[in-house]
Amino acid sequence: MTAIDWGSVPTWFSAIGTTGSLLATAGIIVRDRRKDQRTDAARVACWIEVPSAYEVDDDSVDLEAYRFLRVHNTAxxxxxxxxxxxxxxxxxxxxRHFLDHVVPTGEQATFLAPFEQHSSGSLPPSRPAAVEFRDVERTTWVCDLEAGTLHRRRKRxxxxxxxxxxxxxxEFGRKAFNLRFRRRVALPKRPDWRG
Known part of the structure; x- marks a missing residue:
């Protein structure tokens, strides 16, 4: 029976170096692609404005209960x-309040969104908190209107x-395996775009 020839040490180092450089190249390509996606998504501006009487065609709309939500796509x-x-x-x-299917490049879209002035109870008033949209690569982005930040929505x-x-x-021990207890204890979550 003969001994197995495992090759020489320089061959092993060469193979490890080649594999490492391929992995590093793939990582750089993925990082650059995500950076380009984020740059493109950051060029979609979203903001809230108070509507004026001449901008609303319908006289039955209460201007105090609504705001204009404007989306300008400069991407x-x-x-x-x-x-x-x-x-x-x-x-x-x-x-989720659906706004539109598509906003083309270089165009601005205006939507009427519900906007409460005063809160009822312990919760803050109900108003648009964020705008969610999808880019060409099917990545979902969330633009936080209060903080003015952009977040990529990740799958769990x-x-x-x-x-x-x-x-x-x-936190709860053995009770955590009881489904009724889980449903009763489940508390409302913070919006996941504010992670």
Missing amino acids: DRPVFDLSALVGPDSSAGYH RVRSWLRIQRKFVS
Whole structure:
């Protein structure tokens, strides 16, 4: 029986170096692509304005209860599936208010959005908090109207789900495995775009 020839040490170092450089190149390409996507999404401006009487055609619209939500797309590509996240409602959640299917490049769209002046109870008044849209690569972006920041909406990952479950079990013990208890204890969450 003969010994197995594993090759020489320089060959192994060469193979490891080549693999490392390929992985580094792939990482740089992904990072640059995400940076380009973010730059493009940041060129979509969203803001709220008070409507004036001459801008609204319908006389039955109460100008105190609504605001103009303006979206100006200065990006090189159109944006799709625009919706406003309006809230908080009575359960401290945010509901989606559909705005438009597409805003083409270089155009501005104006939407009438509900806007409460005064709060009812302990919750702040219900008003548009963010605008959500999708770019050409099907990445969902959320523009926070209050903070003026842009966030990429990420899909929930297994690791974050497991971390939440572990925290829940460590806080409540064996009761955490009871589904009725989970539903009763589940509290309204903060908007996930404000992570």
